[in-house]
Amino acid sequence: MSRLEEKTIKTEKIFSGKVISLQVEEVELPNGNISKREIIKHPGAVAILALTDENRIVMVEQYRKALERTIIEIPAGKLELNEDPEACAKRELEEETGYGCKEMEWLISFYTSPGFADEIVHLYIARGLEKKENALAPDEDEFVNLMELTLEEAEHYLKEQKIYDAKTAYAVQYLQLQKALNQ
Amino acid sequence: MSRLEEKTIKTEKIFSGKVISLQVEEVELPNGNISKREIIKHPGAVAILALTDENRIVMVEQYRKALERTIIEIPAGKLELNEDPEACAKRELEEETGYGCKEMEWLISFYTSPGFADEIVHLYIARGLEKKENALAPDEDEFVNLMELTLEEAEHYLKEQKIYDAKTAYAVQYLQLQKALNQ
Numbered sequence: 402m403s404r405l406e407e408k409t410i411k412t413e414k415i416f417s418g419k420v421i422s423l424q425v426e427e428v429e430l431p432n433g434n435i436s437k438r439e440i441i442k443h444p445g446a447v448a449i450l451a452l453t454d455e456n457r458i459v460m461v462e463q464y465r466k467a468l469e470r471t472i473i474e475i476p477a478g479k480l481e482l483n484e485d486p487e488a489c490a491k492r493e494l495e496e497e498t499g500y501g502c503k504e505m506e507w508l509i510s511f512y513t514s515p516g517f518a519d520e521i522v523h524l525y526i527a528r529g530l531e532k533k534e535n536a537l538a539p540d541e542d543e544f545v546n547l548m549e550l551t552l553e554e555a556e557h558y559l560k561e562q563k564i565y566d567a568k569t570a571y572a573v574q575y576l577q578l579q580k581a582l583n584q
Numbered sequence: 585m586s587r588l589e590e591k592t593i594k595t596e597k598i599f600s601g602k603v604i605s606l607q608v609e610e611v612e613l614p615n616g617n618i619s620k621r622e623i624i625k626h627p628g629a630v631a632i633l634a635l636t637d638e639n640r641i642v643m644v645e646q647y648r649k650a651l652e653r654t655i656i657e658i659p660a661g662k663l664e665l666n667e668d669p670e671a672c673a674k675r676e677l678e679e680e681t682g683y684g685c686k687e688m689e690w691l692i693s694f695y696t697s698p699g700f701a702d703e704i705v706h707l708y709i710a711r712g713l714e715k716k717e718n719a720l721a722p723d724e725d726e727f728v729n730l731m732e733l734t735l736e737e738a739e740h741y742l743k744e745q746k747i748y749d750a751k752t753a754y755a756v757q758y759l760q761l762q763k764a765l766n767q
Binding site for chain 1: 587588589590592598599601602603604606608609611613614615617619620621622623624626629645646647648649650651654655657660662692693694695696697698699700701702703705724725727728729742745748749750751753754757758760761764765
């Protein structure tokens with residue numbers, strides 16, 4: 402046991418929903434004291450930085466109930482039970498945008514809110530996009546506006562806080578870095 | 585009402601804890617159908633990319649109960665009620681690292697998990713660090729190992745997935761971008 406580890410004494414399951422579940426864990430701290438941790442369990446997610454042949458970034462405008470507003474994000478979605486992340490990325494890209502892709506490459510995975518949630522996002526970059534004729538349909542409770550932005554347009558939306566979430570901010574900065582490295 | 589908006593019909597409060605609260609909202613979708621949204625309310629947080637005079641990045645190794653492991657992160661912490669984010673960033677930097685700073689500049693704010701949570705992180709960059717003699721103490725349930733990493737070391741830990749969260753990945757990439765732009 403590392404010096405920082407917190408040992409679980411008791412787990413109280415509070416809620417189990419269709420997306421997340423919540424439990425409160427009583428833990429023993431490294432100094433022997435007792436504390437509580439509120440923890441959200443999430444199935445994990447994928448996000449896709451999809452670039453058209455004209456180097457436009459495929460984005461979706463979507464209402465986010467947690468924020469009570471629409472924001473512009475790269476396509477993303479939750480992993481289904483035992484689903485391979487790359488397969489999930491291809492599925493979500495097709496469902497949300499109608500695009501298939503010839504190339505899909507893993508970029509990075511990160512936890513979004515390690516202080517209270519185990520959600521991980523696996524970020525992929527997709528190239529060689531082609532519209533599918535009979536594309537998979539979005540989830541029945543999912544409504545999005547499709548957009549295809551230049552990097553400059555994405556930077557503008559980021560400044561205006563219409564692009565406003567961690568995975569999309571990371572993806573835009575990734576493209577800024579690639580551009581700077583190639584100049 | 586925009587075409588994408590989801591109107592709340594009913595809110596069921598499930599849990600209210602010391603960090604997060606959970607509610608389930610029954611919503612009317614843009615097509616008139618009814619669905620449910622599971623929503624976590626969070627007070628918001630700050631994170632600090634703090635650079636020493638030798639350009640080392642101040643990081644903290646911390647056990648994250650949600651992940652059941654330690655990860656290496658930039659210093660961060662929750663906003664207190666009505667707390668100004670910049671004041672919070674200075675407080676958290678001092679509590680977690682013992683450092684005060686001469687310069688604190690806002691870089692970006694982003695939502696971490698817009699699909700289910702309203703948590704926002706305000707990211708600052710701090711320079712002109714100086715150790716405080718009687719620094720504020722960390723929260724009583726907070727145990728961290730202080731580290732000061734070169735960019736190359738941070739890139740190494742990122743590859744090894746010891747740095748593994750969105751805000752820290754964003755901060756490391758920010759430094760990579762600044763380096764590329766200045767070359």
